[in-house]
Amino acid sequence: SYVLTQSPSVSVAPGQTARITCGGDDIGGKSVHWYRQKPGQAPVLVVYDDSDRPSGIPERFSGSNSGKTATLTINRVEVGDEADYYCQVWDRNSDHARVFGGGTKLTVL
Amino acid sequence: EVQLVESGGGLIQPGGSLRLSCAVSGFNVSTKYMSWVRQAPGKGLEWVSVFFSGGSRYYADSVKGRFIISRDNSKNTLFLHMNSLRADDTAVYYCAKEGLLNYFESWGQGTLVTVSS
Numbered sequence: 001s002y003v004l005t006q007s008p009s010v011s012v013a014p015g016q017t018a019r020i021t022c023g024g025d026d027i028g029g030k031s032v033h034w035y036r037q038k039p040g041q042a043p044v045l046v047v048y049d050d051s052d053r054p055s056g057i058p059e060r061f062s063g064s065n066s067g068k069t070a071t072l073t074i075n076r077v078e079v080g081d082e083a084d085y086y087c088q089v090w091d092r093n094s095d096h097a098r099v100f101g102g103g104t105k106l107t108v109l
Numbered sequence: 110e111v112q113l114v115e116s117g118g119g120l121i122q123p124g125g126s127l128r129l130s131c132a133v134s135g136f137n138v139s140t141k142y143m144s145w146v147r148q149a150p151g152k153g154l155e156w157v158s159v160f161f162s163g164g165s166r167y168y169a170d171s172v173k174g175r176f177i178i179s180r181d182n183s184k185n186t187l188f189l190h191m192n193s194l195r196a197d198d199t200a201v202y203y204c205a206k207e208g209l210l211n212y213f214e215s216w217g218q219g220t221l222v223t224v225s226s
Contacts, residue, residue, distance in 0.1 A: 001170070031210045031211075031212075033210070033212035033213075035154070035213070037154075042203055042216040042217065042218055042219055043146075043154065043203075043213070043216055044216070045208075045212060045213060045214055048208060048210060048212045048214070049210050049212070054214065084153075086153065086154050088154075088156075088212065088213070090210070090211035095167045095168070096159060096167040096211075097156060097167070097169060098144065098146075098156035098159065098211060098213075099156065100153060100154040100155065100156065101153075102153050103153040103154070
């Protein structure tokens, strides 16, 4: 089955840029989606199809995907961005499984 | 406005059965791909099952043969029938509406299932 690998944690100061990566075999050939989850809340979609933003998500959130790594970039990080972030893809080769990365805890120092 | 409201969680003994419900408003559950996603305490997200609009259903290996996803179009509700429950099924279970590229665009608030004796 397909595996997505995320670093457990990323720390950044307010106003700086956070980059959260998601690794997978030939992930550049897949459509990658990203979710933000704050404690006690349901996840929220922040980027879909590698780099598109749902309505209501600030332009500070952007995504890219190439080769073996997809990246979620958060510019001008705010204290309110502190959360867990998950990447996700569809694995057509495994009974249409939807696969999540292990998640990255973003800490805003 | 899209709303998904889960219910049916609770404390259940190992080996028991439970049925979760996801009441949907703002769209017809029969016209979208609908999934269940779970999250064990302190752990990450795990996809559980999907019900395609056309009627096909798929499951994660961890629940295959034990869980059944279904829907009632007249009640606009998605269900997850969970059998032979194990301690490692303990989690918050979310239902989610999928977008065109198999992403989860709307989520419910979740319902907690605790499997313990």
